[in-house]
Amino acid sequence: xxxxxHSLGIDLSALILQSIGFLLLxxxxxxxxxxxVSAVIEARKKEIQxxxxxxxxxxxxxxQLHREVKQKLAEIEMEARSRVQTAIDDANxxxxxxxxxxAQESEQVLTKARQEIQREKNRAIMELRVQAGxxxxxxxxxxxxxxxDQARHKEVIDGFIDQLPSSN
Numbered sequence: 001x002x003x004x005x006h007s008l009g010i011d012l013s014a015l016i017l018q019s020i021g022f023l024l025l026x027x028x029x030x031x032x033x034x035x036x037v038s039a040v041i042e043a044r045k046k047e048i049q050x051x052x053x054x055x056x057x058x059x060x061x062x063x064q065l066h067r068e069v070k071q072k073l074a075e076i077e078m079e080a081r082s083r084v085q086t087a088i089d090d091a092n093x094x095x096x097x098x099x100x101x102x103a104q105e106s107e108q109v110l111t112k113a114r115q116e117i118q119r120e121k122n123r124a125i126m127e128l129r130v131q132a133g134x135x136x137x138x139x140x141x142x143x144x145x146x147x148x149d150q151a152r153h154k155e156v157i158d159g160f161i162d163q164l165p166s167s168n
Contacts, residue, residue, distance in 0.1 A: 132164065133157035
């Protein structure tokens with residue numbers, strides 16, 4: 001075997017010495033460096049896992065907050081719609097009330113105007129009767145050339161008025 005190694009250009013003593021050196025270097029590195037590097041790697045791995053867990057928890061919390069915000073917005077929108085509908089209903093009620101009052105007031109004004117017109121009409125008819133009576137008396141006085149007494153005067157006026165066409 002030595003000849004085979006020698007023919008390949010490998011020195012057995014150098015190979016053994018290098019193997020021992022490598023083994024010693026490996027043991028030293030394992031004892032002092034690999035442990036620390038492994039601890040750093042494990043710490044970094046744990047830190048990454050903790051961050052991932054926190055990110056997942058934050059994402060879940062964010063999703064929950066998003067759902068709550070959506071629900072609150074829906075509630076606010078429903079309340080706003082309810083308030084708007086209430087305001088519309090109140091406005092319609094007020095409008096109906098105002099229209100009812102206006103109709104009632106206009107009816108009252110119309111009734112008062114009709115009553116006033118009827119009073120004026122009755123007063124005008126009375127004035128016309130008095131004027132017609134005076135006119136009839138003057139005509140009768142001229143025709144008869146005589147003055148009538150009060151009773152006869154009333155009788156003549158009433159007869160004349162009864163003969164006038166009714167204008168009610």
